[in-house]
Amino acid sequence: MASGSGPPLEVLVVDDNPRFGELAEMFLEDEFEDIAVETATSAGEGERLLNEHDIDCVVSDYQMPERDGIEFLQAVREESPDLPFILMTGNGDETVASRAITAGVTDYIPKEAGSEHYDLLAHRIRNVVERQQAEAAKKARNRRIRRVYERINDGFVALDTEWRLTYMNSHATELLGREREQLLGKELSEVFPGVRETEFYDAATDVVAEQEVIAVEEQVDLIDAWIEARIFPDVDGLSIYFREITGRKERERSLERSRKRYRALVDAAPAAILVTDAESGDIVEANRAAEELLGRSADDLTGENHSAIHPAEDKKLYDSLFRERVDSGSGLVNRHADGSQIYVETAAGDRIPVEITSQVIELEDERLIQSVIRDVVKRS
Template sequence: MADRIRVLLVDDDADVADLTATYLERVSDRITAVRKATPGEGLAALDAERIDCIVSDYDMPETNGLEFLESVRAVESNLPFILFTGKGSEEIASEAISAGVTDYLQKVGGSEQYEMLANRIENAVAQHRAEAEAIEANRQMLRMFQRITDAFFAIDNDWKVTYINQRAAEFLGYSQDDLIGEDLRELFPKKGGERLYDAYQRAFEKQEPVTLEAKSVFRPGKWVEERVYPAEDGLSVYFQDITERKEMEAEIREAKGKIEDLHDIAARVVTCTSDEEIYDLAIEAAKEILEFDICAADAIEDGLLVPKAVSTKSPTDGYYEGTPLDADENLAAETARNQTSRLVTDLHEAGYAPAEATYQSAVSIPIGDVGVFQAVSKEVGGFDEDDLELAELLVTHITQALKRIQFEEELRAEIDRFAALFDNVPNATVSYVFDEGEPVVRDVNPAFEDAFGWDVESIVDRPMDDFLVPSGKENEARRINERVKEGIRIEGEEIGRQTEDGVRDFLLHTAPVQVGDSSEGFTIYTDITVQKQRERKLERQNERLDEFASVISHDLRNPLNVATGRLDLLQAEYDSHHIPPIQRALDRMEALIEDVLALAQQGKVVSETGAVSLTRVVKHAWAMVSTETAELYLDDSLAVVDADEGRLCELLENLFRNAIEHAGSDATVTVGPLEDEDGFFVADDGPGIPSDDHATVFEHGYSTTDGGTGFGLAIVRSITEAHGWEIRSVETGEDCARFEILT
């Protein structure tokens, strides 16, 4: 156990030694006695095993106890040594104390002496162990102090320096030996040491650690961080030279301040309304924030870098009036071409030709694709990476501002173009925004005012449907609004809308627009009232033609059929010269009915058309007509027309029949395109049409032959007009008939 005490008893009297050992082990259970008869044996035992205390007699044969002490001290200088002797005198006691014995005890009668001896042994060992532990603690602390990389020193409660490492001594400007034992207060300068003194005093009084950063009072210009730890016997002080850190922090604060200032510039540049203001602000910021004395901002114009703003310290002739983008040995031109920032520490060594020979270094940064910012210095290495980064930050703000100005200019131009387009759209147009599901008018164009009769002031900011939707059409309007809000475009939907003159027909076209969460739209109204009136009129006309055709087909054909049947019966019973004329009259009536029915049918409006090859239809119509020996001359350059193919074929068949009937079976018929107008012509080489008859040739009943019904050309005109075309009979100055159809 750690508290056991091994005692070496050295006495030449074995009985005394045994008795002493017995009593010691009986009195204290901590003591174990090792008995030796001579000092020589005692030294051997001391060398061979752990001994905590020596108890020795004085008078022994080989040597006395004091000489034995001297031998022990040569080996163990601090081991407790008690002289326990029966030969006692003041002289021996004095000599023993002078020799350095731990204790001196004279042998007397009785057992009490052994109790006293045991007590002396325990006290001596306890003190020795405490001193050894203190020495070891000091050694460990010293080793710890020596391993400390910080500057370190320790002071006692009287402010005396008890330890200082080499680093601390060097920083303070003294040697270690010079400082040990010195009063630290006397080392402080008379001025400037108050803060350190107060910190140490606070640590002493409150027994709490103190940390502070301060300028060194021993090394002007240096900063130290001190950590003061109090203990019962004084203070331990660690300190570091933090000058570099403080300088870096100062640089960081300065850079942070510049960055904050540059962000303020970003806020200011938003208020600029022109490129010139932005360039001027860039140079102002470069001078005042980045501390660039000589700088300029150039814009790219027509292949040149043109200065837009320069610092006041820039010489008037120090910048080019215009630098070509392809210029050699020019840093700004190279920056614009490569779109890369550059930091050049020595312009001349890098092979550049600066505007002034005294310019030695530069930073050059592209302003997007519109220009270059450049700062120069008359010193080599006048800029570092931090300068470049801050300048790039400034240029980033400037670039964004220039882009904003450009965008706003383009936007204003686009708005102006749109406004002009809006105002000049020939159809009624309204712009609106949906508010709680209802379209509210934002603007209308002049055509809207003309079409509906309401001016801008009376309708803007009011619900559009309140003005335009006729009574009974509210649900239809709501469905249209829902489709527009959902982003669905409406193309050409026929609707009725209220105007100041009443309800009119319109084609509706919508353009939905989504702006953020706002639903907006544009609607164009094409007035088709006249067209719809014409269509309704034509529908009524077609209905009357159908009714007329029904009457002709039923009320005339039935009696005609009866007459024809009776004539057949009469002819079977009688042979009379009256019968053939009757038959011819009935046949003529049949032909007239067929032509009238055809005229009624072909007069209907054409509702569905498509792209038709005129060449192909001409060939088909010619094949459908009995042309006998007549010839067709067809121009292959005939166009494609938009028509009802079946009715166009009937039109051509009638013209071909008309040509053969009037020009003869060996006629030549020509079909070709018109030269100066859209359309085609049909001509024959017959006798032509009398000049007085050109105006009446298309009327019902017109015919120049005895057997004709006079409906052929009337049917042609009906088919032409049903397509929305025009037909005319043209005088050619030659013996021929020529009809021109304008499509």
């Protein structure tokens, strides 16, 4: 009878008794359509057939002249470490079984006569071949996955459920300044002392508990660098992608220092100044002089559209003027296109004629319009 589909399993039976090989070939091929048999009467002949045929499984007797089954097994293992190999031993010969296991045997069975023996042998053959094929497929899949991980620009490490490092790509070794051999198989806190007191560890713990992806940024003293990590739950632990962001953090700190200095200068300026986002037109900064001119606090003005400081009936005109200032990058505005005066409206409803001098400010992550607003009546 057949088991499954596809080409038959190619089995090499090695026994110095030709009659046993003939019986094995007859019983296995007649009873099991998914098994094809080659026979040999010595280890040397078996090696020759292994070189000439694509064999899926070897079945060998233990007691053979010149070289016994274990010596044959050792020779096979030198060339084919993963080839399924079943050794037939005498009943109760546990010493031979122990030696066979040490030599890397896949399975062993007592050598007996009768059709039941071949039923058992066929069952064992299928089992060991299926296990080997599954293991080979798993290894191939892991190799493909590792090739993918080696091609990505991020560092990547995998942790099992005991927080042991089970895999890391070459980018991870470079970023961490450690070799794989120093880390793999070891618990995280063993190789990174103090990790339990970090935001990263807290985030990883939350990922395990919530089974949700979490991103975290933290300065890692151990490697003297800022790291951005994305932590993913996995069926057997955690997958972590990380990259160094020290340069980005330094730029952010520098930009923040520049912004603080700029805010201080704007706030201290005697003229009214509004800073507006060039894309949205929303006010992002207002100094004290602007608060006094408009009768509104900076908190109240922030987030309002730029047109909120002008009379409502002229909104379209002011929008047009604002876009002109954005496109030109700078300019002095004190009249509409029709020659009428530009006004701002205070919180009390007073209309004040003004001139507006604008300048575009290009920052790393945003484009702003700085507008200096002067009361033309007070100036005159």
